[in-house]
């Protein structure tokens with residue numbers, strides 16, 4: 233089950249989500265194409281990979297991966313909101329990658345998948361809506377040994393946890409929650425908080441790429457991509 237407010241947010245957002253996502257990237261000064269290039273590079277894609285995309289939304293990440301591999305892969309896109317899946321199916325058909333992408337209704341904390349089924353798990357801009365630790369444990373369960381997890385999400389700048397940050401953060405959160413359609417009701421961790429959480433589990437961070445906002449890089453929310461490996465060796 234996902235939180236009712238988050239569910240409603242995405243039911244309503246499904247139709248305009250793709251256009252809004254590009255617009256939000258533009259407003260923060262982060263180049264969407266550069267970001268996607270970096271995301272695909274951290275995925276270390278190889279032909280015939282078995283890939284799980286969690287919180288797949290309208291399918292943008294699944295489609296980018298399918299195109300990068302010329303559909304020479306199997307992608308399972310898991311998403312809890314029917315309206316998002318509907319838009320994703322249309323997008324997938326428009327892009328001609330329907331042969332390698334399958335959809336399932338489900339949530340990150342209880343994946344409808346077998347143990348050690350995938351080489352790669354991606355989760356872009358969705359894990360903040362989940363019980364993060366529960367979702368990471370599920371990603372680990374469905375990954376083959378030495379498989380990879382690639383997570384992209386918005387992160388809070390470290391300054392938000394400083395003393396002056398604690399005073400002005402509620403105001404920043406209010407402003408951002410209006411811009412991101414209530415997104416800030418979800419958990420937005422800092423990069424250091426991510427590191428602490430991941431190190432607690434049987435997972436190892438391989439690399440982190442940060443895309444700070446261009447106006448106030450130290451204070452603005454940033455986009456971050458993390459590549460994580462199953463197993464600590």
Ligand SMILES: C[S@@+](CC[C@H](N)C(=O)[O-])C[C@H]1O[C@@H](n2cnc3c(N)ncnc32)[C@H](O)[C@@H]1O
Pocket residue numbers: 233234238242253286287288289290291292293310311312313316338339340341355356357358361362363
């Ligand atoms: C901001 S969208 C991201 C969609 C897509 N991954 C992308 O990068 O454009 C977040 C998605 O996470 C989904 N979501 C929310 N809670 C979830 C949960 N507990 N498990 C899986 N997906 C969830 C929402 O329905 C929504 O489609």
